[in-house]
Amino acid sequence: MQDIKGAITALVTPMRDGQVDERSLIDLxxxxxxxxxxxxxxxxxxxxxxxxxxxEHKRVIELTVQTVAGRVPVIAGTGANxxxxxxxxxxxxxxxxxxxxxxxxxxxxxxxxxGIYQHFKAVxxxxxxxxxxxxxxxxxxxxxxxxxxxxxxxxxxxxxIKEACGNLSQISELLLLCPxxxxxxxxxxxxxxxxxxxxxxxVISVVSNLEPGKMSQLMEAALAKDLQQANxxxxxxxxxxxxxxxxxxxxxxxKGLALMERIASDEVxxxxxxxxxxxxxxxxxxxRELRLI
Numbered sequence: 001m002q003d004i005k006g007a008i009t010a011l012v013t014p015m016r017d018g019q020v021d022e023r024s025l026i027d028l029x030x031x032x033x034x035x036x037x038x039x040x041x042x043x044x045x046x047x048x049x050x051x052x053x054x055x056e057h058k059r060v061i062e063l064t065v066q067t068v069a070g071r072v073p074v075i076a077g078t079g080a081n082x083x084x085x086x087x088x089x090x091x092x093x094x095x096x097x098x099x100x101x102x103x104x105x106x107x108x109x110x111x112x113x114x115g116i117y118q119h120f121k122a123v124x125x126x127x128x129x130x131x132x133x134x135x136x137x138x139x140x141x142x143x144x145x146x147x148x149x150x151x152x153x154x155x156x157x158x159x160x161i162k163e164a165c166g167n168l169s170q171i172s173e174l175l176l177l178c179p180x181x182x183x184x185x186x187x188x189x190x191x192x193x194x195x196x197x198x199x200x201x202x203v204i205s206v207v208s209n210l211e212p213g214k215m216s217q218l219m220e221a222a223l224a225k226d227l228q229q230a231n232x233x234x235x236x237x238x239x240x241x242x243x244x245x246x247x248x249x250x251x252x253x254x255k256g257l258a259l260m261e262r263i264a265s266d267e268v269x270x271x272x273x274x275x276x277x278x279x280x281x282x283x284x285x286x287x288r289e290l291r292l293i
Contacts, residue, residue: 001099001130002073004160004183005201006038006223007192007215009208010046012250013060014263020056022063024263028209029067031262035212038202038219040064041102043077045139046206046250051269057089062096075132075204079104083119087126100130102162102204107140113148124157131157136164136187146170150177162187162204168194175199189215189241193234196222206244207237209253210260210292240286247275252283259284259293 014024042064043049061076076098078089090101137143152158164187185202186195192203208215218233244252255275258266287293
């Protein structure tokens with residue numbers, strides 16, 4: 001398996017007239033790879049995995065793997081709050097040829113730390129594919145604590161975590177407790193740089209949907225300990241990072257890609273809605289600053 005590090009895009013799932021727009025997805029993947037992205041995540045939060053049917057979910061992963069054709073790692077989003085569903089999606093991703101799966105802490109159920117451990121243990125033992133854990137307490141309610149992650153890191157197929165707690169103290173504790181080869185990826189663009197400085201390996205990024213080139217350069221500079229270059233790129237991208245969440249994600253990312261004519265439509269699936277006029281004005285301003293439009 002290729003190294004999982006650097007800037008990894010949490011891909012939007014392009015849609016048109018209520019259906020997944022496969023042509024736009026292929027075009028978006030090519031745009032990402034041509035601009036130096038280090039990896040791709042189909043069917044994560046940004047990919048609207050929660051509102052894809054099982055068939056759509058499996059097809060998006062399959063098409064992504066086929067299009068990428070081994071050029072960069074594909075980490076397929078296969079998480080669910082039902083352990084059996086998470087296993088089924090992970091088995092399908094394995095069959096499609098994904099390099100790894102990304103599995104989120106079960107949401108809505110509010111499991112205990114032991115419940116989280118047993119959930120991921122069951123999934124990892126049921127499939128033969130590397131697993132990246134995903135902690136995003138702002139969406140799942142339950143926060144997977146560093147001690148739980150450290151227990152899971154002892155399982156042979158659990159290779160890393162997308163940590164989106166937004167708390168550098170928790171990220172530091174995570175890095176301290178887990179093995180040195182455990183892959184810690186920031187789950188937020190704004191914590192990507194400090195996470196790498198603390199010892200992390202990169203970021204699963206939303207802003208890189210629009211700016212794969214600069215986000216890849218930022219992570220390359222950070223991993224090379226080029227503080228001056230990394231800081232410059234961080235602050236150049238920082239306004240756009242914030243705009244990605246000025247309206248519920250992935251609305252701003254999809255609108256930005258549509259403005260760039262990288263996807264055919266900014267359509268999202270209910271209960272998500274398209275961005276409001278205030279967010280649009282903010283998005284256009286920061287995209288113009290980066291000469292994206």
